[in-house]
Amino acid sequence: LDMVKAYLRYEQAAAWGVVATGISDTAGALTYVPASTSRGNDDFSDAQPAAAAARERLAVVALERVGIWDLKRGVRDTSLIPQPQPDDHGVTKATPRVTCVARSPNGDVVACGASDGSIRLWSLSDLDCDVTFRGHKRDVTALRFSQDGSLLVSGGRDADVVVWDVVAESGLTRLRGHRDQITDVVIIDGKMHKSAELFGRKVVSTSKDGYVKVWDLGTRACTQTCTGFEGETWSLDVNPTQTRCVIGTWDDKLHVYDCDESRDGYDQESPLVRMGTVTRAAKGRAMTVRFHQTGNYLGVQGAGRGLEIYRVRGDKEAMKKQKRRLKRKREKMEAKAREAEELGDLDAAKEAREEHDEEGARSAGDELELASTVTTKTKMRGFAFATEAPKRTDVMCKVAVLLDDNSVQEWEIIEEEEPEKLHAIENPGHRSDVRAVALSPDDETVLSCSSHGCKLWNVADGACLRTVKGGYGLCASFAPGGRHAIIGTKQGAIELVDVNAGTQLTVPDEAHEGAVWAFAMLPDDSGFVSASADKTVQFWEWTLEKGENGLRTLSFNHMRTLQMAEDVLSCQISPDGKLLSVSLLDNTLKVFFVDSLKFNLSLYGHRLPALCHDISSDSQLLASAGADKNIRIWGLDFGDCHRSIFAHQDSVMALKFVPKTHYLFSVGKDKLVKYWDADKFDPLLTLEAHHGPVWCLAVSTRGNFVITGSGDRSIRMWERTDEPFFVDEEQEKRLESMLDEGIDDERVRPNTDLPAEGEAGMAGRKNFGTVNAAAPI
Numbered sequence: 001l002d003m004v005k006a007y008l009r010y011e012q013a014a015a016w017g018v019v020a021t022g023i024s025d026t027a028g029a030l031t032y033v034p035a036s037t038s039r040g041n042d043d044f045s046d047a048q049p050a051a052a053a054a055r056e057r058l059a060v061v062a063l064e065r066v067g068i069w070d071l072k073r074g075v076r077d078t079s080l081i082p083q084p085q086p087d088d089h090g091v092t093k094a095t096p097r098v099t100c101v102a103r104s105p106n107g108d109v110v111a112c113g114a115s116d117g118s119i120r121l122w123s124l125s126d127l128d129c130d131v132t133f134r135g136h137k138r139d140v141t142a143l144r145f146s147q148d149g150s151l152l153v154s155g156g157r158d159a160d161v162v163v164w165d166v167v168a169e170s171g172l173t174r175l176r177g178h179r180d181q182i183t184d185v186v187i188i189d190g191k192m193h194k195s196a197e198l199f200g201r202k203v204v205s206t207s208k209d210g211y212v213k214v215w216d217l218g219t220r221a222c223t224q225t226c227t228g229f230e231g232e233t234w235s236l237d238v239n240p241t242q243t244r245c246v247i248g249t250w251d252d253k254l255h256v257y258d259c260d261e262s263r264d265g266y267d268q269e270s271p272l273v274r275m276g277t278v279t280r281a282a283k284g285r286a287m288t289v290r291f292h293q294t295g296n297y298l299g300v301q302g303a304g305r306g307l308e309i310y311r312v313r314g315d316k317e318a319m320k321k322q323k324r325r326l327k328r329k330r331e332k333m334e335a336k337a338r339e340a341e342e343l344g345d346l347d348a349a350k351e352a353r354e355e356h357d358e359e360g361a362r363s364a365g366d367e368l369e370l371a372s373t374v375t376t377k378t379k380m381r382g383f384a385f386a387t388e389a390p391k392r393t394d395v396m397c398k399v400a401v402l403l404d405d406n407s408v409q410e411w412e413i414i415e416e417e418e419p420e421k422l423h424a425i426e427n428p429g430h431r432s433d434v435r436a437v438a439l440s441p442d443d444e445t446v447l448s449c450s451s452h453g454c455k456l457w458n459v460a461d462g463a464c465l466r467t468v469k470g471g472y473g474l475c476a477s478f479a480p481g482g483r484h485a486i487i488g489t490k491q492g493a494i495e496l497v498d499v500n501a502g503t504q505l506t507v508p509d510e511a512h513e514g515a516v517w518a519f520a521m522l523p524d525d526s527g528f529v530s531a532s533a534d535k536t537v538q539f540w541e542w543t544l545e546k547g548e549n550g551l552r553t554l555s556f557n558h559m560r561t562l563q564m565a566e567d568v569l570s571c572q573i574s575p576d577g578k579l580l581s582v583s584l585l586d587n588t589l590k591v592f593f594v595d596s597l598k599f600n601l602s603l604y605g606h607r608l609p610a611l612c613h614d615i616s617s618d619s620q621l622l623a624s625a626g627a628d629k630n631i632r633i634w635g636l637d638f639g640d641c642h643r644s645i646f647a648h649q650d651s652v653m654a655l656k657f658v659p660k661t662h663y664l665f666s667v668g669k670d671k672l673v674k675y676w677d678a679d680k681f682d683p684l685l686t687l688e689a690h691h692g693p694v695w696c697l698a699v700s701t702r703g704n705f706v707i708t709g710s711g712d713r714s715i716r717m718w719e720r721t722d723e724p725f726f727v728d729e730e731q732e733k734r735l736e737s738m739l740d741e742g743i744d745d746e747r748v749r750p751n752t753d754l755p756a757e758g759e760a761g762m763a764g765r766k767n768f769g770t771v772n773a774a775a776p777i
Contacts, residue, residue: 009724017448022382036077061101064081082095091736102145102152104166113139119164147240150165151165151201161205172198175203175205184234184235198218212226214272229249239291245259246298254277259271275363296311297310305377311369374411384399407426407431427467429713431450450713453473455467462717466502468497470497483499492510498553512532514533527540539562540556583624583626588604601639609626617659617661624655648669653667653693658703673708694709696708
């Protein structure tokens, strides 16, 4: 009888390198939160730390976690990240990406909406996730608390608006009427409503379908639909006194509405009355529109690199502006009327005089004036006003801005001057995709490469040790001893980095004429091999050069070149030092003898180029994978293909054998990390956590952990645990879990069939648990 083999499980142990992530079509990825209260008072015995502790902090979305930063010190105080919980079938799903955050008015609760449709409420006093709401089928794209903090309203990519009771920790109602993603929501509290009641409260929602809808929570119906925006409506906000509603749309217009309950002729059914538009300085859509908590300023962030701050004029000032505008208009019309009279056209003169009599109402331009513009080097993905009052009298307000390049900046808006940048958090992360990772020989340091150079990280705690500016790194490797590292760049250079000093050393100019795609270290530590898009494989030898100061420093010299007919995509030297394998753009792999560079084997079979390959520690097996999504296992003695395995849903970008085994890891553009047995050709584990294509992979010398780098700018560590698992059991659990995900509520009709007034529904969501619970009833 065959014994069923047990394997040891790998699980995510750490993730680092991400400061801030925003989504281009979802507002609200950051918010200010009160100063820390979770620590004991003993920590702050003297006055200075106590003052520092009183500073408000910034909660910023960073993939699946929310980081809470002290901006002045540039330190992350804590992170809000839910513990992974296995589902009913024992499968632990990847933690979903956080899409938006909102803080309650008193500041002690932060709501986080996620890409799986769940909403978690975190208490900042004890950093516990107290409540999880599940009401959306897809991403939560908008979140807002009511002014008293008793209600939370959420909008999703599934076009539904759901209202939650924060105190009772339950869903109240689902409002269905929009036909596309909800982009923003806000609650308007009527003056008559009591805090626990829904009557007198309204929800206003914007959507990509181009409508703005007003929902009465008492009747749970849509009472007003505003149209005429000629495109998507992206964001809205209501001022703190709940008298004005400003809506940002797909174009450069801000639409202002009067929602004041005390105005003459106020209609409960149609509370929004159009006041007109204000043309923004920036072109393109308005992504986020938010009032300052005082109501004196309005921030409008576009889809580009600009944030406009408008000053909201007071009542008297707006009245003066209105009178001046009407006076100018009267004078213009009077001149027009006189001109018509001189020409003898009495009807036109009468019409002109009647027209200026009608235009007496206040317009949007009377209340808003552009005060300042913050411009950043890269695109913005969100902003938030600070709630603390500024210390200086000339400072109007403070704003934090989340940028597309994995960084956050804080700016002071100064009266009649250019805004000043106060703080920036950018060092603990790469500005773009992590394209290469390498582990030091002692497995204590990780080197990661991106478009503007490399960073060195401590494996133990994920701290960024050094940042070295350089070219666009595509591959990296540590030199023997671990004190130096080499980086192959897109420009064709090979850079040599002193790891301890964090500096680049001088090396031979332009090693290659095309991108350097791969390195392979010679087993005797005498040098290395580089593979490039210039159709060459070059051999290099380590040397010690005397510098200007007389000290000897590490360098390398060119030894010999192997010319190929096609671009070389990857290369490996077998651990016994006898064979050199290269992968070419013509879909083949070629194997040569290292000593003579004579041709040995050609490996045919891939339908598209093999982007990566690796050789096992015993020099018996070669595994290759690439753009055809397949992994092929070859025998190195005869070059026969043992098996072709369909491995990923997109191109396989890297694979590595675990040292001294025939197990291997592969990563791909489908965001997955997979673990395989190359003898049995079985998929052992699928590791989900990355939120972008996974570009690179490094395995520790003992195989006890794996490092992966991704397009989501995160670097993740996967650790081998002591928990055994069986392949068949694992696959069965995963299938059952996927079945559960596929359950949907067949009673809910599609949004396209909804009546004009919308419809209300249950706030919860159907799954296996709810079906089983209902069965006995």
